[in-house]
Amino acid sequence: MINISVIGATGYTGLELMCILSSHPHARVRHLVSRNNAGSFVTDLYPNLITYKDKKFEELCIDDIANDSDFVFTALPHAASAEVCGKLIGKGVKVIDLSADFRYNDIGVYEKWYKVKHPCPEINKRAVYGLTEIYRDKIINADIVGNPGCYTTCSIMPLYPLFKEGLVNTDTVIIDAKSGISGAGRKADLNMSFAEVNENFKAYSLTNHRHTSEIEQELSLAAGKDILISFNPHLLPIQRGILCTIYCDVAKDITEQDIYNCYNDYYGNEHFVIINKEGVLPQIKQVKHTNFISIGFALDKRLNKLIVVSAIDNLTKGASGQAVQNMNVMSKIPEICGLENVSKYI
Amino acid sequence: MINISVIGATGYTGLELMCILSSHPHARVRHLVSRNNAGSFVTDLYPNLITYKDKKFEELCIDDIANDSDFVFTALPHAASAEVCGKLIGKGVKVIDLSADFRYNDIGVYEKWYKVKHPCPEINKRAVYGLTEIYRDKIINADIVGNPGCYTTCSIMPLYPLFKEGLVNTDTVIIDAKSGISGAGRKADLNMSFAEVNENFKAYSLTNHRHTSEIEQELSLAAGKDILISFNPHLLPIQRGILCTIYCDVAKDITEQDIYNCYNDYYGNEHFVIINKEGVLPQIKQVKHTNFISIGFALDKRLNKLIVVSAIDNLTKGASGQAVQNMNVMSKIPEICGLENVSKYI
Amino acid sequence: MINISVIGATGYTGLELMCILSSHPHARVRHLVSRNNAGSFVTDLYPNLITYKDKKFEELCIDDIANDSDFVFTALPHAASAEVCGKLIGKGVKVIDLSADFRYNDIGVYEKWYKVKHPCPEINKRAVYGLTEIYRDKIINADIVGNPGCYTTCSIMPLYPLFKEGLVNTDTVIIDAKSGISGAGRKADLNMSFAEVNENFKAYSLTNHRHTSEIEQELSLAAGKDILISFNPHLLPIQRGILCTIYCDVAKDITEQDIYNCYNDYYGNEHFVIINKEGVLPQIKQVKHTNFISIGFALDKRLNKLIVVSAIDNLTKGASGQAVQNMNVMSKIPEICGLENVSKYI
């Protein structure tokens, strides 16, 4: 069994981790840390988690956690997360961090977009970016993984192969992203109340959402040159799920088969990637509550424009599911352990 | 024109008042008071209220309000509301209070269920209970009206005629009530967040909801004896609307026609009461965003049980719409002024 | 491995079966029958079912199914289902029928409420009612199980122990039931369209819903005398889940501890039954997408009335989950196989 602790367990990514781990065949959950809810039973906050009966949230005690855990998932606010991770790494525990703290190769970019000084730049140098399908070979030997953001996973995965193979004009990318409310976390916030969100739809953070920088980092690596993209998020009146509609110009002679083949070459053997047939488009209910990403596309021959659509569950493939996928890779157990479920559709 | 001010304008009943008054042909809105948002433009909080362009929320100034207003709507928390109302009444303004402070004939009942000392029992003696269809004759000459609660309006109106006419066994009443989230007000509260409320349904305050006492007061008056009822609310994942399913035992020989006739006698000429034909049941979308109440019923001959179903919009007939209806009555203008709209159904 | 076929696979209970079976460690899915969609790929209808890649829906061929299957789940309309079951039983296959056809001890009651002649009364005599927690001892040796209805599971389970132990007045039971839309099946029906259902709530089939008869059958057995109950369903604007609020009179001296103890005696060791602590009430998100039933209660000492609240997922514990639970019992494998997941809460 793998001994696992979660720090920041009561937020929605923590909740998702607890759900996944509760039916993971190799997982043994040790410490569930929550500063605000230490001493409470897990089932007092989350009555659905009945497999955690009699288990309580705890205060953070680095030593206990390090002693008892093979893996620690950290799901704290940025900067706070890095501090805790630094201590854990120092004690030889493997860490998968769900904050933004270990996602950036260049700390300057992180500090500019997150407006905070990075607490442990030395550790950051060892961190591997946890987009499993792309960095699996490095993840397998990592001791600290910076788990990608939700929007970024849904944006990078469909664009990465196209950029690598030079199939699209990399200067023309527009990502129109739509996310369910759980992407904003678990908060007492009027703007997140049912009466405000339901039967509504709106754009937010146009032109300046932080995930822009993370997407640009990875696509620049894929393209071999510095790339800027237009990333623009919207808030859907649903609980979970992200769908991105991505626009890019293509050369006149590019065909739908070219695009399909490119995806098939990169992802044809990936369990968690659904490549949709021509004319079939992803939808959120295809991937909800699962670790899958669904990718489809349409080619506009009038305008020589490629429209790629991608969908994930923001809490699973966009956060905790991918984190467990990374843990599986690092533990050399089958990558789909604990992540076998398909979406229930309704 | 009627000069009107609203104290506690930024909550959802205040919002509903502002919406209704914006197209009321005789209303002139003077002061919109909000302690938390004084100085802000109305449209900064509610971008939909574009007819209030350039108008700002203000601090409470009793003198200005009394000088400039014929009517004041108070929508403050209980006890706080009564204090303000007391001062306004002292200055000769007519007041319609949307809190619970002036709904009770017996202050002891109020103080027991609301666990607070009533701030102005003298004023309470002059207050009229604002269930328009039942107390219209008293409301017309009142200077202070205690506007009924949302659940109570939806519960009392269908039961009142049956109790008056002795058609049901008054000891057997069970009200299973279901309300949309706006009934809980406008708050930054985790339990009211979209992720918690959506795709969920639950009971709350079983056996001890405060509106129980208000319903019992009015039904006791109707029956001419002390009545206890079982009132049990639930939270619907919708924004607005209440539907009550009401169970009572009836004598063997009661027919559907008896019930229909009773409703027709009491409400047949009421503009805002929809009496549904046999076999037709109310639904929330029939009355959403309107001041109507819809009443229907089924008679279970196997069990000699009458099941009455009633539906209102909790913010309109259940609060601000009925408040404006009362103002219209007190102003001797047509009762439906500003309340003409039918539900848009979708 | 257990060889399994599903007849009527494209409805929502069929969909739920396919989902559950796709991660059931002992299940091998053989034939998926759908008259309307024979020849289509499973993923053409349900793009979420990617583990069924390359599998097609088929026409009904009794011989093939009987040859290849240890178990068959039938999810056809009533009467049609019994005919198919009759043929399969004749060939020695074990059958779990999700229609109403094999739920009644007395065919006369079935024929009265369903207004159809029972196609195979002989088979009906051998059928066992599939409420697992209550009839487990008979189910284990059954070759045909009549899987209970969704409303009935959610109604009988909380009332059965109370009736058995004589804790409530059995003549006073009122069940106010609320269900998500998937309980009505998968249909092109205007009344089930999003624009009609969303932001709405209504009662339907008051006093005459067919599940009344199924509930009365089981409660009469529990009470040892003929029982009539008032069962009244409502339509919730959610996809899945049932919550029942159940009212019954109790003797003056009954305490909350009595009720809790009763549930604990009957269900304390049941994996799929959550007995909530005093003051904690079930909610739909506690059990959504799971095979659990959650039971809680409040005691109204003013009125000597017990209010029991129960919640299930109508497609899982209320249909396909319980069907798989029964198959597990009949196969002598752990009862929770394939049903381990807890609700994801959001």
Added chain:
Amino acid sequence: MINISVIGATGYTGLELMCILSSHPHARVRHLVSRNNAGSFVTDLYPNLITYKDKKFEELCIDDIANDSDFVFTALPHAASAEVCGKLIGKGVKVIDLSADFRYNDIGVYEKWYKVKHPCPEINKRAVYGLTEIYRDKIINADIVGNPGCYTTCSIMPLYPLFKEGLVNTDTVIIDAKSGISGAGRKADLNMSFAEVNENFKAYSLTNHRHTSEIEQELSLAAGKDILISFNPHLLPIQRGILCTIYCDVAKDITEQDIYNCYNDYYGNEHFVIINKEGVLPQIKQVKHTNFISIGFALDKRLNKLIVVSAIDNLTKGASGQAVQNMNVMSKIPEICGLENVSKYI
């Protein structure tokens, strides 16, 4: 009073017309035509329309309608609508057609995108395109108006001034559009069922939606040259409302003030156009159930890209509200008659 009939009254645009007309101070509703529901009471289909008590839907009788009506709204499927309009125009009635039949200057474009022969090209020559704010001067004297599509209203209005003034690169326009389900009409269709639509989101008709051609017609007129645009719709799990996110390249020296001034010049005096201040973005709840359009924008200086966001209610400004607005113009009564209401926000 203006005598008005509606042909095709039972669809959602018909429903919206009936709602608006029921509180229009100058409207007298004469005939409500519905082939499928002739003979039924209006309130049998729409229990919310209680102001139409005792009124029935009728068969189509051109003579009666022409005799009794000053204005006729036609809300039939395309081609069917034109045939009826042709007959009505021949009898001297003014017609506002909500189908696509009279929206195109060039019948060839209509016939190509709608794949049908136009039934009355002669009438089409007299038709005026009913985008009120842009063609008001022509509408005032028209006898037949082709009322614009919902997506097109929401797309053209924000782009028209920018194109007229040459503020954006007209070759770079991408419209990412999101609509509530009522845009698809009132149908018994599995894809529109609650269980399918709720908690889901998807793109559809990428690159080939018919409204593309209508948008291109008007923007080409604005630009003075042939324009192609990329228009891509998505389905929101809400009942009403459209939000468009529009991307276009701009010259380096364009400022936010330039954009704001341009909108202010064109729409500053328009009652139904909300021009949002810098940094404030439209949302659907701002305009739901109203005839307003809300326009806001962000300028991406990194990429020299303008992002315009626009929001309308698809059934009001996007269909029936604008139709009534046009009738008001043609009747020389205040343009806002019957359209005074602001959104209730929740």
